[in-house]
Amino acid sequence: MTVHSPSPLLSVQGVDAHYGSVQALHGIDIDIREGESFAILGPSGSGKSTLLRLIAGFEPVSAGTVTLDGRDLAAVPAHRRPIGLMFQSYALFPHMSASANIAYGLRAEGVSRAETRRRTAEALETIGLASVADRRPARLSGGQRQRIALARALVKRPRMLLLDEPLSALDRRVRADMQAELKRLQHETGMTFVIVTHDQEEAMVLADRIALLRDGAIEQIGTPTQMYERPATAYVARFIGTSTLVPGVVRDNGLEVPGIGLVGHVDRNGWADGDRAALVLRPEHVELVPADTAAWRGRFVSASYLGGHVDALIETPHGEVTVRVPRLPELGWGEEIGLRITSSGRHLVPADDEIRTSHAA
Amino acid sequence: MTRRETVTWGLLRGTTLTLVCVFLLAPVAVVAVMSLNSGDSVLRWEGLSLQWYAAALSSQPLMSSLFMSLAVAATATAIAGVLGTMLAIGVHRVARGPLLRALALLPAFVPDIVLGIGTLSLFALFAWKIGFTSVVVAHAAFEIAIVAAFVLARLGGLDPALEEASANLGATRLRTFRRIVLPQLMPSILAGCALGFSLSLDEFIIAFFTTAAGSQTLPIQVYSMVRFGVSPEINALATMLLVVTIVIILAVQRALLPLILRRKP
Numbered sequence: 093m094t095v096h097s098p099s100p101l102l103s104v105q106g107v108d109a110h111y112g113s114v115q116a117l118h119g120i121d122i123d124i125r126e127g128e129s130f131a132i133l134g135p136s137g138s139g140k141s142t143l144l145r146l147i148a149g150f151e152p153v154s155a156g157t158v159t160l161d162g163r164d165l166a167a168v169p170a171h172r173r174p175i176g177l178m179f180q181s182y183a184l185f186p187h188m189s190a191s192a193n194i195a196y197g198l199r200a201e202g203v204s205r206a207e208t209r210r211r212t213a214e215a216l217e218t219i220g221l222a223s224v225a226d227r228r229p230a231r232l233s234g235g236q237r238q239r240i241a242l243a244r245a246l247v248k249r250p251r252m253l254l255l256d257e258p259l260s261a262l263d264r265r266v267r268a269d270m271q272a273e274l275k276r277l278q279h280e281t282g283m284t285f286v287i288v289t290h291d292q293e294e295a296m297v298l299a300d301r302i303a304l305l306r307d308g309a310i311e312q313i314g315t316p317t318q319m320y321e322r323p324a325t326a327y328v329a330r331f332i333g334t335s336t337l338v339p340g341v342v343r344d345n346g347l348e349v350p351g352i353g354l355v356g357h358v359d360r361n362g363w364a365d366g367d368r369a370a371l372v373l374r375p376e377h378v379e380l381v382p383a384d385t386a387a388w389r390g391r392f393v394s395a396s397y398l399g400g401h402v403d404a405l406i407e408t409p410h411g412e413v414t415v416r417v418p419r420l421p422e423l424g425w426g427e428e429i430g431l432r433i434t435s436s437g438r439h440l441v442p443a444d445d446e447i448r449t450s451h452a453a
Numbered sequence: 454m455t456r457r458e459t460v461t462w463g464l465l466r467g468t469t470l471t472l473v474c475v476f477l478l479a480p481v482a483v484v485a486v487m488s489l490n491s492g493d494s495v496l497r498w499e500g501l502s503l504q505w506y507a508a509a510l511s512s513q514p515l516m517s518s519l520f521m522s523l524a525v526a527a528t529a530t531a532i533a534g535v536l537g538t539m540l541a542i543g544v545h546r547v548a549r550g551p552l553l554r555a556l557a558l559l560p561a562f563v564p565d566i567v568l569g570i571g572t573l574s575l576f577a578l579f580a581w582k583i584g585f586t587s588v589v590v591a592h593a594a595f596e597i598a599i600v601a602a603f604v605l606a607r608l609g610g611l612d613p614a615l616e617e618a619s620a621n622l623g624a625t626r627l628r629t630f631r632r633i634v635l636p637q638l639m640p641s642i643l644a645g646c647a648l649g650f651s652l653s654l655d656e657f658i659i660a661f662f663t664t665a666a667g668s669q670t671l672p673i674q675v676y677s678m679v680r681f682g683v684s685p686e687i688n689a690l691a692t693m694l695l696v697v698t699i700v701i702i703l704a705v706q707r708a709l710l711p712l713i714l715r716r717k718p
Contacts, residue, residue: 150617170620183618187636196632197622248622 099162101126101252101284102147107156109142109308116142118309120156124252129278129285131295133331134305143305144254144288149173160251171200176245176253180260182237184229190240191216191225197248215243235266242277252284259294271297292332296320304328320374326444329372334403336378336413337370339443347371347440351409352388358438369440371433375403375416379432386430392423406431481695488688505689515690518674525585525660525670526653529592534646536593537600538638544601545608554605561598568594569662576663587663588670592656596649603645604638611637647705651698 100123109117117139124130134140145151147158149170158165165173184193191212198208216222219239229237238258245253258274259267275298278285287298295302296316303313304327311331312324323329326337340349342363346356355371363369383389390408397420404415406429413431423429488506492499509515544557560568572591576583611634619629657672664673675687 148617148621150620170617171623171625173621175621177618177621179614179618181612181614183612183614185615185618185633196619196624200619200623200625200628244622 100124103159105157108154109146110154116308120310122303124284124286126284127282129298129300131287131289131299131302133289133292133295133302135290138305139308140288140305144256148175148177148254174251176248176250178241178245178255178258180256182241184237184241186229189226189228193240194244194247197244211247215247219243234262238270252286255285255287257289258287274298304331322439323372323441326370326441329441334375334414336373336411338373338410339370342367342369355433357435358440363440368443370443372439372441375414377434377436378413378415379434380415380417380421381430381432383428383430386432388431389428390431392427392429395420484688485692487685488692490685493685505685509686509689512686514674518669518671521668522654522671525588525592526650528589529596529653530646530650532593533596533600533649534642537597537645538604538642540597541601541604541608545605558598558602560595565658569659573662583663583665584668588660591659591663592653596653599649600642600645603641607638607641647701
């Protein structure tokens with residue numbers, strides 16, 4: 093549940109960041125609310141790591157402001173910011189035991205020895221690792237290391253917690269556990285989480301809201317549902333989930349697609365006749381129909397059985413389309429099949445260069 | 454492999470090992486054995502005795518030069534431990550290319566004679582007196598490079614995120630250095646110091662140029678004594694130094710190697 097406070101906990105306004113002559117961030121505006129789980133998503137080189145480092149205080153902002161609880165952080169050095177950070181590598185101190193790692197931040201803060209001991213023991217108890225308190229990081233498993241890193245950051249009761257690619261270093265099994273644990277923790281403590289990740293799935297699962305970064309600028313901010321169902325741009329549609337973008341021209345109450353005809357009932361809000369746009373087709377927006385009943389036809393390429401459903405890949409003149417079907421289609425390789433767009437998939441994005449070139453090719 | 458081949462290989466290996474050991478250890482063994490000789494010849498065995506140990510320990514020139522060497526090595530090593538570590542950290546933070554690194558490690562590779570003459574000229578230039586200080590300065594110069602080389606290698610393997618993690622947890626830069634950086638560099642610093650100390654202890658060429666009559670180090674003193682024939686008391690002293698060296702090596706291996714190895718993430 094998201095708590096709506098009148099003013100945001102963390103506010104990033106008009107932030108630019110330069111590395112030498114390279115501009116890593118352009119005019120970033122993000123407001124993060126108290127208690128929210130917020131994901132900063134983007135491919136490598138999109139500036140998401142720079143943004144994280146800048147919030148943590150490891151890099152200076154070139155322009156704009158970062159405020160926490162309304163206080164400008166520009167003059168606050170990293171070690172005085174009440175912001176926890178769980179590093180991607182966990183960055184546990186290798187020469188210290190698990191408990192000494194957790195105690196480190198409390199001692200640095202000037203908490204008394206007795207109080208440090210008490211809170212460290214309590215933190216170890218909470219994460220269920222009291223039995224390995226005296227072990228050094230080298231003798232802990234990946235999942236244990238991550239829990240220690242998490243406890244080390246949270247024991248200081250920061251105002252918010254930054255998580256750098258929190259699940260990427262874990263294998264698949266531990267990942268699912270950790271994901272559930274992070275969600276539970278976030279709900280129980282009401283801690284504000286800011287997750288930095290390149291993995292859209294991680295962002296979709298863990299975050300209440302996502303900011304997608306591209307080349308140092310924000311492409312879109314929204315809830316996972318908004319990002320998936322109503323992407324603002326073709327880039328967002330491609331980055332989040334599986335999609336096929338079918339380009340055409342806006343006309344009447346639909347999109348005129350060469351080779352398919354008029355796809356009706358699209359959400360025309362904000363579009364004028366003659367605009368070049370692309371229809372965002374998710375796997376569940378398309379169904380397979382007999383070839384002779386459809387205007388849009390393609391050839392069957394492959395099918396992936398995914399347990400509850402099957403994703404069939406169909407090669408069409410408009411690109412490869414992934415179609416979600418309930419069971420394996422009885423189709424041979426290269427067999428012709430018809431596609432029909434269901435009424436749920438009628439969202440348009442502006443056509444970009446990539447769509448035109450890929451379509452022309 | 455057949456049984457016969459195994460035997461042949463075993464013999465070959467055994468022979469090689471024995472030859473290598475003899476070649477490496479024979480001179481040392483001769484010194485050690487002859488130090489226990491009761492006669493005053495260094496070539497002819499005349500019976501078992503500890504008299505040369507007594508003679509060495511009561512020899513004023515040998516003992517004073519031994520203490521001189523120990524004092525020089527200890528002082529130079531202490532200086533090198535601090536400055537070498539600082540140099541390594543500075544180079545690690547600043548250096549982008551290999552040039553600065555090479556420059557920092559140069560004193561360890563410069564021929565001793567150059568370092569010796571250089572220090573002598575420097576002291577002559579400022580009209581400072583040659584003696585304890587000049588040997589210490591010259592020895593510290595190459596020891597700094599040795600310590601820096603060890604520490605630089607360690608710094609390259611440190612996760613830079615550790616310092617950031619420390620800052621993120623509220624530690625000042627000083628606290629981060631003392632609690633996070635220094636403990637991880639310590640095995641390398643100590644290893645560099647141990648090597649520097651042992652090199653300084655038996656260093657001859659630089660000391661030859663930079664010591665005065667009253668401040669001779671042990672190698673210089675021994676050299677001046679053997680010019681008129683090897684005296685058995687030198688054998689005794691050499692054997693004692695050998696034992697001390699072996700103890701230091703064992704201590705380093707026992708205490709430091711596990712420390713270094715354990716740090717593998």
